[in-house]
Amino acid sequence: MTDRHNAFLSDMAEATRLTQSGRLGEATALIQRRLGVPGRSPEDAPPADASAGPHAVPRLEGPAARLGTEAAAATAHEALIPERLRENIDQMMQGLRTLAPSLRGLVGGGLHAPKPGGLEPEGVETEGGQFVERSFSNAAGARDYKLFIPSPRSGPRPLLVMLHGCTQSPDDFAAGTRMNALAEEEGIYVVYPRQSSRANAQRCWNWFEPGDQGREMGEAGIVAGLVRAICTEHPIDRSRIYIAGLSAGGAAAANIARAYPDLFAGLGVHSGLAAGCARDLPSALSAMRVGAPGAAEPGGAAGFGAGAVTQNLRVPTIVFHGEGDGTVHPRNADAVLAQAGIDALTPRRERGSSGRHSYTRTRYADETGRVQVEAWSVQGAGHAWLGGSPEGSYTDPSGPDASRAMLDFFLGHSLPGGRG
Template identity: 40%
Template sequence: MPKRSSPAALRKAWQQGLNAVTGQVLRAARSAADTVAREAVPSLQKTPSHPSPGLGDWIAGVASGRAGMRRYRLFRPRGLAPGARVPLLVMLHGCGQDPAGFARSTRMNRLAAREGFLVLYPEQSRLANPQRCWNWFDTESGRAQAEAALILAAIDQVCLLYPADRERVALAGLSAGAGMAALLATLHPARFKAVAMHSGVAPGLASSATTALRAMRGRAMPAETAPLPASDQWPPLLVIQGTQDKVVAATNGVEAVRQWSQAHGVSTQESRTVQRGRRRPMIVTDFKRGRNIAATLVVIEGLGHAWSGGTAKAPFSDPEGPDATAMIWRFVAKRFRA
């Protein structure tokens, strides 16, 4: 006959089982809490490697607003003159990217170190979008506008804490970052001297995830889009688009410059074909009102959904294309000087 366990032994076994289950639950809870904390509080996340060692400082920051909090990185080149106010270029990454990866791919920090300007890299959170895409399309719910306000808060913070010239700020973005850059420029046109869209969707073509997919495939109807109000405040627009982009249809670039041209009352177009060395050829079209350029469209033959002229082997980067980094800086630097 089997020996019965004593009440004390049963209590001990029950307590051991309870402790084991409780421990598993607590470990799972701590892991989930740590994940949320790393997304919400920058200081709790492991610091990523400097994408441009030796060229300047890679400064961490965080901005907050009604959409929550977002981390950002600021590249500050070495050797800036004490007391000088320098231009600020805001770089908005695409889906699946972060500031460090975007900086490595575009090599914008190297150019900033040579030319003497600051580069701000706001970072989308995985809590806001699992693929780190900026929610440029979600205007119906107001989430897109809230994220735009967060980016603007980061810009204001950098202009307050660092030697950024508030009167010389420009925007540039890739893919979802390009869509967000266009949205920011249309919401706050007086805040920016220029905006550059690389492989992005024209503003106003989407208001939800469903309509965003339609717009990316080039199936949005421009007639459904309210035109941008006519104003000479709209910052000049540079659009860079590849003919072999399978993610964002090339018609989006045409639609973006059409909107900008209509807002500026453009009367003339001038096109030219350019090829530098063995890089991919491009057709550059300037949309002018008088002597002033309202928009420039750069269509690159054979370029897919990637940063043109970017670092070899980096994600979303095509080293065979013309140098988009240099093109963007030349475009915005002219507006800074003007």
């Protein structure tokens, strides 16, 4: 092979690696340089708007928070590419995924062979466990994801699904929530599905689209299928599968838990919205600004048609919301709680403080005294994951610790049935 051909293969292999790592901006820039596409370098790209938060829908104003540099670079690069060229590059990137084993074999290194059921692993060793990059596809669609695999334990283990907010990535969300470190302590698997910029320009989960809210359809169907696939590959306790998310991810988590109460034993909604509270962008904006009328009615939320079986069953739910949230109105937390059925439960409130925040924690117990719903209303907090790490975007390190509270709540709940 000629030196030029070898250089081309080397660049394409590097673009493949960057793509699989979620670094689409860098991969796109590399392809542009190889193809001689006119355009600006990353240094010439316009700066990202640091005042944007992990909004539930694209480009809404909200409290300032640190934007992940990787997400900003990807968005800036994509904005520089003409639509027709972007389509060609998208096709090339898809081809690169398919050719990855051959390319990597030509220039060194290697990939694991694809696994049955749409799973394609590439592992990365981390201290006390593994954090691996994979992909999944089914009839509802396809998404990449990252999976935290804890150090080996005896017996089936719980699984937690974590849905990131807009502009975030699995790595960013994992770092900001510190969930992997806590999961290692408890021996819990954690999966972070990755929203693609092709599905939503700002990588928001499409929680306001009816086609993504119901059972066996759209993004809800993809996440549920992904969970089932992980259960076939790893020793997962199917009675202890939980789902949580931030902002758009929290709203999507509510949709998915409502559509699959037979799959999830617990739901966590941080700065999010009630299931099915919007059917399009205008209703989403309205819900975010003032709350969604009617979403609080059990079984009455929009977006669930035929096929949403066991719709009236409720999933044990924990809610975190900052009282100063200017992106998603705190009234939305009340709608999530209403869907969880707090009217039939007995509340017990306690007040406390953590760092610079005071909070009210309300636990709602059933007639046996078991807590089925928990709500944290945090004074002075905005639109950010509470108690998170500054290593990730959109976090408020002052606390209280939402990750620890969610895990404690989840591990107290399980579905009826076996563990395997």
